Amino acid sequence: LSCISCRTGSTAKYCIEMGAPDGSFLVRESETFVGDYVLSIWCDEKVQHFRIHWRQDTNIHRFLTDNLVFDSLYNLITHYRETLMRYILKIHWAVLTTLGNTVQVN
DSSP states (O other), X not given: OBOTTOOSHHHHHHHHHSSOOTTOEEEEEOSSSTTOEEEEEEETTEEEEEEEEEETTTTEEEESEEEXXXXXXXXXXXXXXXXXXXXXXXXXXXXXXETTEEEEEO
16 A cells, blocks of 8 residues: 655655545655655645654554554554544555656555
8 A cells, every 4th residue: 555666754645645636545654764664645726734643562553642543554544544534634645656757545
């Protein structure tokens, strides 16, 4: 579900803002917090970035709240594809890039 060539916040923004519908998203490794991930979401004509905390010792992912934990990034993404996020709409389309072309994956 991630965009392999989108390593930074600015390239993530570029990857998903080119005509992407609201709810388009990608997951990338965090530049700032080694070992954590970032969920970048296109909504209301801008990209919002959310840190995903990952505890390596327990293999638990936390996102937006300490009350919900997930045992994999896949399960976290699946949950938020089906459930409204606190501040934003549901995520819908994973965005990947291949050789500079943006591709939406349902």
